[in-house]
Amino acid sequence: xxxxxxxxxxxPPSQTLSLTCTVSGGSIKNNGYYWSWIRQPPGKVLEWIxxxxxxxxxxxxxxxxxxxxxxxxxSTNQFSLKLSSVTPEDTAVYYCARMSCAWxxxxxxxxxxxxxxS
Numbered sequence: 001x002x003x004x005x006x007x008x009x010x011x012p013p014s015q016t017l018s019l020t021c022t023v024s025g026g027s028i029k030n031n032g033y034y035w036s037w038i039r040q041p042p043g044k045v046l047e048w049i050x051x052x053x054x055x056x057x058x059x060x061x062x063x064x065x066x067x068x069x070x071x072x073x074x075s076t077n078q079f080s081l082k083l084s085s086v087t088p089e090d091t092a093v094y095y096c097a098r099m100s101c102a103w104x105x106x107x108x109x110x111x112x113x114x115x116x117x118s
Contacts, residue, residue, distance in 0.1 A: 001026040003096050003109035011090075012118050017083040021096030021109055022076070029054050029074050034099040037070065037081045039092035047092075051099060052079055086116045 007019035021035070028035055036051040050060045050070040058070045064083070072079040083090060094114050098107040 001098060001107050003098065003107055005094065005096050005109045005112045007094075007112065007114070009113055009115060011086055011114060011116050013087055013116055014085055017086050017090065017114055017116070018080065019094055019096070019112065019114070020078050020080045022078050023098075024077070027074075028072055028077055028079060029056075032100070034059075035072065035079045036097045036099045036105065038095045038097055038105070040095075041089070041092040044092075048103075049083075050081065088116050090114070091116045 002024045004022045005019055011017045031054050034051040034053050037049040038046055039049055040046045048061055049064055050058060050068050052058050052070045052072050056072060060068050067084045069082040070079065092114060093111045095111055096109040097105040099105050
């Protein structure tokens with residue numbers, strides 16, 4: 001299984017950050033995995049943002065939930081992240097990842113730097 005992220009590397013403040021992860025080599029549905037978004041701000045630790053289950057149920061980090069939406073398109077085997085009302089504090093390297101039970105992130109996409117700046 002391989003994960004490939006896509007999306008803009010620069011987002012103006014107050015706008016919506018949108019990223020898509022394309023999964024190849026395996027389906028995103030009906031296989032027991034959760035498909036996640038994670039980020040790492042400069043100089044900080046990894047932060048889990050959200051996940052969507054293989055049946056399409058979303059889950060969010062409580063601190064970001066009000067601004068976050070995760071969705072999937074099973075016809076294209078993709079899942080996506082939207083983070084609204086971004087500020088410079090949302091600048092980070094963003095990753096998509098496959099997660100099994102017990103927070104085991106066993107497949108990662110490539111890192112994608114997203115900078116929030118005007």
